[in-house]
Amino acid sequence: MDNSSLISSGYFGRRILTTTYGEITKENVVRVLEDVLPDFEFNQAQIRYLHAVLRGEQAILNKKKVVRPEINFKIPVNRANEIVSFKSGYLVGEPLQYVIREESNEFVDAVHRLNTYMLFEKKPRKDMQLAKWLYTCGTSFRMVLPNPRFVSGNEMGEAPFRIFTLNPMTAFVVYNGNIFDEPVMGVSITSDPADETGITLLYNIYTRDMFFKVRGKEVIEATPHILDGIPIVEYPANDERLGAFEIVLPLLDAMNVTASGRLDGLEQFINSLMKMKNADITSEDFEKLKDLGCIKIKGDNADVEFMTQELNQTQIQALVDWEYDAILTIVGMPNRNGGSSTSDTGAAVIMRDGWSDAEARAKQDEAVFKDSETSFLKIVLRICQILDNMKLNISNLDTRFTRRNYENIAQKSSVLVSLLQSGKVHPLLAFQYCGMFSDPNLAYEMSKQYSEEQEKKAQELMEKQAEKKKDQGGGGEDPTEKKDGGGEDDSDGES
Numbered sequence: 267m268d269n270s271s272l273i274s275s276g277y278f279g280r281r282i283l284t285t286t287y288g289e290i291t292k293e294n295v296v297r298v299l300e301d302v303l304p305d306f307e308f309n310q311a312q313i314r315y316l317h318a319v320l321r322g323e324q325a326i327l328n329k330k331k332v333v334r335p336e337i338n339f340k341i342p343v344n345r346a347n348e349i350v351s352f353k354s355g356y357l358v359g360e361p362l363q364y365v366i367r368e369e370s371n372e373f374v375d376a377v378h379r380l381n382t383y384m385l386f387e388k389k390p391r392k393d394m395q396l397a398k399w400l401y402t403c404g405t406s407f408r409m410v411l412p413n414p415r416f417v418s419g420n421e422m423g424e425a426p427f428r429i430f431t432l433n434p435m436t437a438f439v440v441y442n443g444n445i446f447d448e449p450v451m452g453v454s455i456t457s458d459p460a461d462e463t464g465i466t467l468l469y470n471i472y473t474r475d476m477f478f479k480v481r482g483k484e485v486i487e488a489t490p491h492i493l494d495g496i497p498i499v500e501y502p503a504n505d506e507r508l509g510a511f512e513i514v515l516p517l518l519d520a521m522n523v524t525a526s527g528r529l530d531g532l533e534q535f536i537n538s539l540m541k542m543k544n545a546d547i548t549s550e551d552f553e554k555l556k557d558l559g560c561i562k563i564k565g566d567n568a569d570v571e572f573m574t575q576e577l578n579q580t581q582i583q584a585l586v587d588w589e590y591d592a593i594l595t596i597v598g599m600p601n602r603n604g605g606s607s608t609s610d611t612g613a614a615v616i617m618r619d620g621w622s623d624a625e626a627r628a629k630q631d632e633a634v635f636k637d638s639e640t641s642f643l644k645i646v647l648r649i650c651q652i653l654d655n656m657k658l659n660i661s662n663l664d665t666r667f668t669r670r671n672y673e674n675i676a677q678k679s680s681v682l683v684s685l686l687q688s689g690k691v692h693p694l695l696a697f698q699y700c701g702m703f704s705d706p707n708l709a710y711e712m713s714k715q716y717s718e719e720q721e722k723k724a725q726e727l728m729e730k731q732a733e734k735k736k737d738q739g740g741g742g743e744d745p746t747e748k749k750d751g752g753g754e755d756d757s758d759g760e761s
Contacts (some may be wrong), residue, residue, distance in 0.1 A: 280507035284443030311401040326522035337528040354397035361390040383425035404507035407432040426653035452498025598627035
């Protein structure tokens with residue numbers, strides 16, 4: 267069989283859905299939906315395939331053999347899952363933190379409450395779900411809606427908003443296609459509960475100020491909302507909507523072909539065919555031969571031998587190593603080469619083993635992720651303002667990725683101490699630029715409060731010691747006051 271048919275091709279990112287309508291209304295929403303559905307269905311088919319690859323349903327499972335078809339190993343070496351797991355864990359393995367952009371005590375409590383609400387909504391876990399879709403198919407979607415169970419001031423672990431991670435096979439966002447490339451509507455597809463077969467679909471469509479529910483070509487609901495934005499937000503991996511392993515899909519399939527062919531060769535070597543020269547035996551004799559393990563032949567030219575051709579394992583391993591190294595280099599993952607040098611510094615290991623490349627790729631992903639997170643936060647803050655009277659604007663916040671706050675901790679702490687002791691740098695700047703804290707503003711406020719408490723305790727201790735010395739007959743003089751060396755009598759004597 268020609269194994270080239272087992273190598274995937276034709277996956278180059280997802281299509282961006284656009285419309286020429288600047289505003290979506292009840293009159294044109296069905297028309298816009300019909301225009302973008304073909305591109306969405308194209309994306310949907312590719313997303314379904316890429317998700318299947320992630321689960322292990324890969325092209326190698328369709329492998330067939332014409333020669334000795336009974337020996338046919340189908341080994342999916344699931345590097346796709348490895349890539350997605352590493353990328354998502356590296357990007358959002360540690361919870362995101364929202365911090366104050368500038369020095370201001372006014373918003374500290376509000377930001378702390380916002381972070382607490384995110385924990386109530388299990389956002390760290392939902393970020394992992396989002397990143398998994400993002401790195402699998404190049405895009406992902408999140409929806410945020412008001413929480414009807416929330417009561418302002420409650421202590422029941424409820425947030426004023428609900429966060430949902432949507433399946434990209436049933437959700438999409440449409441953009442206006444002009445120079446600003448702004449979203450004009452977000453769509454979530456569900457089954458019609460009135461249809462027991464589940465065939466009829468409902469299109470739940472959100473615009474900036476309206477909610478539409480469409481069945482077929484009919485708008486069955488049109489309701490205004492007060493979120494002042496589209497609550498369905500797209501989180502693309504990059505501008506091309508390329509998944510993490512999509513760009514190396516042919517190499518991943520080649521690794522599967524290599525691994526499966528390697529085991530085929532091994533099994534065929536073990537079960538080699540027997541060649542008999544000038545010897546003829548019946549099938550019954552051959553069965554006895556397998557039981558006895560020997561054969562008797564006659565004639566000078568008679569011979570029996572196994573037909574063997576063993577694969578060169580050294581060359582095969584070199585091919586496997588090349589394929590894996592090429593995959594890691596292209597997707598920007600660290601390798602597993604390690605090193606035998608005992609003089610390697612931490613920085614040398616980071617550079618040699620590809621961790622610097624992994625960090626550079628993660629920073630690119632951060633920039634795209636933050637753009638979508640800003641759109642998400644605008645809706646969240648709008649809901650918090652309505653339901654919880656939270657006075658916090660998007661301009662007051664910054665999103666921090668905390669995955670590397672504790673690397674090179676000795677060096678970072680040394681930078682912090684040096685800046686604090688210089689006397690020429692504001693302490694808050696020292697906390698912000700040392701890189702030790704995920705929320706430097708909160709760390710600064712806590713440290714400032716702690717320092718003031720310690721100074722107050724030291725002052726109280728000095729006052730107690732002075733009182734104690736006074737009670738013991740040490741005089742009523744302040745022990746901290748510096749006395750003159752000669753005293754009053756000496757001054758008279760000099761005069």
